[in-house]
Amino acid sequence: MMETDLRPSEELTADVFVAGGGAAGVAAAVTAARAGASVVLVERYxxxxxxxxAxxxxxxxxxxxxxxxxxxAPRQVVFGFVEDFISEMERREGLTGPVRYGKTWTRVHDPLIWRESADALLASAGVRVIYHAEIVAALCDGNRVEGALISTVEGRLSIKARVCVDATGDGALAAMAGLETSMGHEGSVQNPTMVFRLMSADVxxxxxxxxxxxIMPVEVTEMITAANGQGYTLPRRKIWIFPTTxxxxxxxxxxxxxxADGRELNATLxxxxxxxxxxxxxxxxxYARFFRDRLTGCETTFLNDTGVEVGVRQTRQVKGRATLQNADVLAGTKFADGIARSPWPIELHSGAKPRVEWLLEDVYEVPFGCFVxxxxxxxxxxxxxxxxxxxxxxxxxxxxxxFSYGHAIGHAAALSALDSIATHAIDGRDIRNLLNRDGAALDS
Known part of the structure; x- marks a missing residue:
């Protein structure tokens, strides 16, 4: 038996190739293009x-x-490219104000407007976007990654670039190239979740x-605990419900x-x-049935939508020149080459009740080496x-x-591609300076 694909093939070249169009991929592509690089972004959806x-x-x-x-009042501590995206979504009325989430706040977005905001930013920066395209293989010359082979509806597409950015979330391009990766704790990853939306609620x-x-109060947790196994199957007790736009x-x-065997499921399998x-x-x-039967304001609700895919929290981590430690998060560690800051807690989704560990009135930083x-x-x-x-x-x-990671790596990719600097020779402190010029306020 012989592999056969008689569809036409095509080649593209660019300064920067970005694999994946999530928050990091969009930020990386737009930032690199704004810096003067020619950029191709490929997304499977x-x-x-x-x-x-998704x-x-x-x-x-x-x-x-x-x-x-x-x-x-909420105190914002993360700035930079994310504010560009927030502005696009607010202009389209697709983002709520801050919504309380335990000891902090989050903002809820309209997923359709997220798509349109990304389209607008990518187009304005001149990024070439290829949708409905799947990465088939990494293109390598020795230990250098030079692009990827892409499968589209039309046929196969070979994309070659001076610098590639793996923003797939799963480290897919890095894994294809044979780079070192790890997976969770002793091979066990955080379990996925299926987020869904209810309509016709009396909010x-x-x-x-x-x-x-x-984060729902103890009253709701106790209701779920009592109902589980008594006409309902509700494996998670502590739940989160958000009003939307x-x-x-x-x-x-x-x-x-x-x-079915009790394992945490791994989305790379x-x-x-x-x-x-x-x-x-x-x-x-x-859960939708339980809410309709038991929760105030949900008496006439119906399941409107679920994710296009199950929500994936963790798969591969690509081994970097630096590694963010568990202790760094809890201690609020700062780095000279820190290119992103975070105030977000550790959320471990294992067992019926998620575990949350807070970092109060502080941030930690993520060093540039975590992405090299x-x-x-x-x-x-x-x-x-x-x-x-x-x-x-x-x-x-x-x-x-x-968004912050993509902002930083977009600058790094453009710097490497346009100035012929090896990715391993880039100084994260230089990237931090570029981010601060863009308003990231990492030193505030």
């Missing part, structure tokens, strides 16, 4: 957004400082009953998806990924596949930080 849109996670987390103080009555904190809609982060999708849809229906693979040349990473320990990833993977 027909839209950008990654987990925020996974319907729906929130812009990681902008605001966490605090124990009562009745204080005013819902908020009056359960408060403005999107749309009238009469609630976004629900409630499911806990494990395999095709059997696990498939099982997670099926189980996630079942759980979304079950320890091996190889010509490739940088951006997004949740950063080099980080298991618990650190549970904080560092959220959306505002992914």
């Amino acid at each position: 027909g839209f950008c957004g990654g987990g925020a849109v 996974g319907l996670s729906g929130t812009l987390c990681g902008l605001y400082e966490a605090t124990d103080k009562v009745d204080c 005013s009555r819902f908020l009056a009953a359960y408060g403005n904190d999107s 749309r009238p009469n809609e609630l976004m629900c982060n409630c499911t806990r998806i494990v395999g 095709w059997r696990d990924f498939t099982e997670a999708e099926i189980e996630g849809r079942k759980q979304a229906r079950e 693979p320890v091996e190889g040349e010509g490739l940088l990473t951006a997004g949740r596949c950063l080099s980080a320990e298991h618990e650190a990833v549970a904080s560092a993977r959220v959306t505002a930080q992914c």
Whole structure:
């Protein structure tokens, strides 16, 4: 038996090739293009957004400082490219104001407007976008990554670039090139979730009953605990429900998806990924039924939508020249080459009740080396596949930080491509300076 593909093939060249159109990929592509590089971005779906849109996670987390103080206003501590994106979404009325999330705040977005905002920013920067395209293989010359082979509906496309950015979330391009990666804690990753949306909610009555904190109160947790196994199957007790930009809609982060054998499912394994999708849809229906039966303001609700894919929290981490440690997150560690800051807590989604560890009134920084693979040349990473320990990833993977990573790596990729500087020779302190010129306020 012989492999056959008689469709036409094509070649493209660019200064920078970005694999993946999530928050990190969009930020990297736009930033590199603004710096004067020719940029091609490839995305497997027909839209950008990654987990925020395809996974319907729906929130812009990681902008605001966490605090124990009562009745204080949100204090934003993350700036830079994320503010460009916020402006695009606000202009289209696709982003809520700050919504309480435990000791901090988040913002809820309209996933359709997320897509349109990304399209607008990419177009204005002159990025060449290729949707519905799947990476088939890395193109390498020795230990140098020089591009990727792409499968499109039309045929195969060979993209060659001076610098490549792996913003796939899964470290897919790096793994194809044979670069060193790791996976969770002793091979176990954080379980995926199926986010869903309910329509026809009486949001005013819902908020009056359960408060403005999107982390549901003890009352709801106890109701779920009592109902589980008594006519309902509700594996996760502590849940999060958010009002959205749309009238009469609630976004629900409630499911806990494990395999039939009790394992945390891993979305890099095709059997696990498939099982997670099926189980996630079942759980979304079950929680929606429970909410309609039991929660105030949800009496007439119906399941409007689930994610295009199950929400993936963790898969591969690409081994970098630096590694963000669990202790760095909890201690608020700063780095001379820190290119992103984060106030977001460690969220470990294991067991029926997620564990949250807060960093109060402080931020930690993520060093540039977390995005420079320890091996190889010509490739940088951006997004949740950063080099980080298991618990650190549970904080560092959220959306505002992914925008920050992409902002930094876009500058680094353009610098490498346009000035012929090896990716391993880039000084993260120089990237920090460029970010501060763009308003990232890393030294404020």
